[in-house]
Amino acid sequence: MSAVCISAPGKVLIAGGYLVLDPQYPGLVIATSSRFHVVIAEGSAQAESNVIEVHSPQFLNASWTYKIDDHTDGVKVQELHDRNPQSSPNKFVYLAVQRVIAYAALVKSAQFVQDKLSKGLKIVIAGDNDFYSQRAKLKALGLPPTTASLHQLPPLGPTGTTLRDVHKTGLGSSAALITALVTALLVQFSVISKTALAQDDVRHPDLTIAHNISQYVHCYAQGKIGSGFDVSSAIYGSHVYTRFDPQILKPIMEDQFSPTTLTEVLSASNDGWNCKVEPVTLPPRMKILLADVDAGSDTPSLVGKVLKWRQQNKDEAESLWNAIDSNNRSLHTGFRALSQFAAANKESYENLIAKAVMSPARDWPQVATASTEQAGVLNGLIALHDTTERIRKNMRHMGELADVPIEPLQQTRLLDLSTAVPGVVGGGVPGAGGFDAIWLLVLETADGTVEKAVQTVWSTIYDMSVTPLLARESLERGVRSEDWQRIPGLGEILSRFGIRS
Ligand SMILES: Nc1ncnc2c1ncn2[C@@H]1O[C@H](COP(=O)(O)OP(=O)(O)O)[C@@H](O)[C@H]1O
Numbered sequence: 001m002s003a004v005c006i007s008a009p010g011k012v013l014i015a016g017g018y019l020v021l022d023p024q025y026p027g028l029v030i031a032t033s034s035r036f037h038v039v040i041a042e043g044s045a046q047a048e049s050n051v052i053e054v055h056s057p058q059f060l061n062a063s064w065t066y067k068i069d070d071h072t073d074g075v076k077v078q079e080l081h082d083r084n085p086q087s088s089p090n091k092f093v094y095l096a097v098q099r100v101i102a103y104a105a106l107v108k109s110a111q112f113v114q115d116k117l118s119k120g121l122k123i124v125i126a127g128d129n130d131f132y133s134q135r136a137k138l139k140a141l142g143l144p145p146t147t148a149s150l151h152q153l154p155p156l157g158p159t160g161t162t163l164r165d166v167h168k169t170g171l172g173s174s175a176a177l178i179t180a181l182v183t184a185l186l187v188q189f190s191v192i193s194k195t196a197l198a199q200d201d202v203r204h205p206d207l208t209i210a211h212n213i214s215q216y217v218h219c220y221a222q223g224k225i226g227s228g229f230d231v232s233s234a235i236y237g238s239h240v241y242t243r244f245d246p247q248i249l250k251p252i253m254e255d256q257f258s259p260t261t262l263t264e265v266l267s268a269s270n271d272g273w274n275c276k277v278e279p280v281t282l283p284p285r286m287k288i289l290l291a292d293v294d295a296g297s298d299t300p301s302l303v304g305k306v307l308k309w310r311q312q313n314k315d316e317a318e319s320l321w322n323a324i325d326s327n328n329r330s331l332h333t334g335f336r337a338l339s340q341f342a343a344a345n346k347e348s349y350e351n352l353i354a355k356a357v358m359s360p361a362r363d364w365p366q367v368a369t370a371s372t373e374q375a376g377v378l379n380g381l382i383a384l385h386d387t388t389e390r391i392r393k394n395m396r397h398m399g400e401l402a403d404v405p406i407e408p409l410q411q412t413r414l415l416d417l418s419t420a421v422p423g424v425v426g427g428g429v430p431g432a433g434g435f436d437a438i439w440l441l442v443l444e445t446a447d448g449t450v451e452k453a454v455q456t457v458w459s460t461i462y463d464m465s466v467t468p469l470l471a472r473e474s475l476e477r478g479v480r481s482e483d484w485q486r487i488p489g490l491g492e493i494l495s496r497f498g499i500r501s
């Protein structure tokens with residue numbers, strides 16, 4: 001039996017929330033080591049010709065079956081509700097299947113698609129535990145909210161609930177899922193090759209096709225065109241992202257359009273996709289820590305209010321956005337400068353990091369340096385810390401002006417306590433902000449001193465619950481082809497659906 005397995009990472013927008021909706025302003029997105037996995041198996045046990053079964057077994061009532069028929073006016077995908085009467089229709093999954101099949105039938109042929117479906121397909125979706133809050137599960141097991149406890153939970157574990165009721169952590173589950181599913185289907189129907197995914201070339205046409213179709217399906221399923229930074233990082237990994245002009249998708253966001261419009265708009269050679277991707281990696285010895293926060297209040301939808309405030313206060317908004325943007329760009333240049341230092345003066349870099357780990361960032365200006373190289377690294381670290389503080393201050397200010405909780409008081413207190421821990425460079429509230437999550441940039445030691453100290457601080461906060469996530473920066477960049485046997489927990493899940501090697 002042949003199987004395709006594709007994974008795509010989650011995201012954290014550490015700089016550029018709101019601003020990135022405007023193509024003038026880039027955002028800095030870090031892709032996470034936590035991923036969504038999609039396996040497509042052909043000819044597995046009890047598979048039926050021209051039928052695609054999709055299962056998301058971490059959820060209750062989450063199976064969907066589609067029948068694919070060849071009509072004179074194109075290939076039709078019809079959901080067979082009676083096969084899974086308990087499952088609510090899944091617009092995201094349906095559109096991914098339907099639009100990729102339509103695209104494949106146009107660029108290959110309808111006959112080619114039918115041949116590929118002759119043994120039937122089974123698709124299994126599984127997301128790393130980080131995408132969903134594990135707070136309740138840890139509590140039920142009497143485990144403290146630490147990474148050590150999270151490591152005790154089975155990987156790709158059941159959530160015990162439905163997709164509608166699950167408590168998400170904000171890593172962008174729908175974008176990672178759609179990217180992995182669209183890419184896996186494109187590989188399955190031979191529209192792109194899986195070897196292309198192993199390459200780091202952000203201009204590779206196969207990656208561009210996977211990107212364009214994933215953005216399209218995600219926007220269509222959401223019923224709106226966001227900035228697209230989440231799908232972009234699911235494809236390309238961590239990067240500085242400048243959005244595409246939403247006009248590009250308009251012709252195919254309608255109910256009716258001609259087949260040639262679909263292929264023209266989504267084609268890798270369509271220059272209308274004017275988004276920019278500049279890959280980023282964190283400097284050596286630095287890592288991202290993330291927390292799922294329950295500060296007692298749900299984050300309402302903030303985007304509409306911020307954009308309305310911008311519209312009504314053009315001058316004030318422009319000067320504040322330009323100030324935020326200049327700091328957002330400094331964050332990126334600061335990463336680059338430190339990475340270059342580390343490459344050119346490895347020893348000085350390592351020695352200085354070993355000293356900086358001992359003090360809180362606010363005391364770094366007093367750290368003694370033994371050489372001009374070390375002083376250079378120290379200045380780079382201080383600049384990064386100051387930049388994160390300035391971004392926070394300006395984002396808080398924007399929250400006050402627009403009257404939305406971008407960095408609410410509870411989060412300010414949590415971040416102030418966290419960034420006072422020795423070895424923490426800085427942090428913030430990701431994306432649109434709110435009550436639900438924070439990110440920290442910390443110096444890394446062999447024994448994880450900083451991370452442990454941060455977790456100790458989190459565990460002493462009595463009036464809000466702060467649970468770490470296991471995610472780190474994705475070192476494997478974006479979407480990729482996997483050997484499913486190497487993904488802990490996946491083999492056992494697949495065997496339940498008769499999928500074996
Ligand atoms: N594990 C999954 N299996 C199947 N569908 C999923 C899964 N995760 C997300 N989805 C789809 O994505 C939708 C969630 O979209 P949305 O609320 O925009 O999420 P997010 O905040 O993660 O972007 C779900 O209703 C479902 O259709």
Ligand SMILES: C[C@@](O)(CCOP(=O)(O)OP(=O)(O)O)CC(=O)O
Pocket residue numbers: 013016017018019020021170171172226227228229230303430431432433
């Ligand atoms: C406001 C934004 O710029 C960033 C929102 O980032 P989040 O990470 O908060 O997003 P969700 O995954 O949708 O919850 C909107 C956008 O860029 O689309």
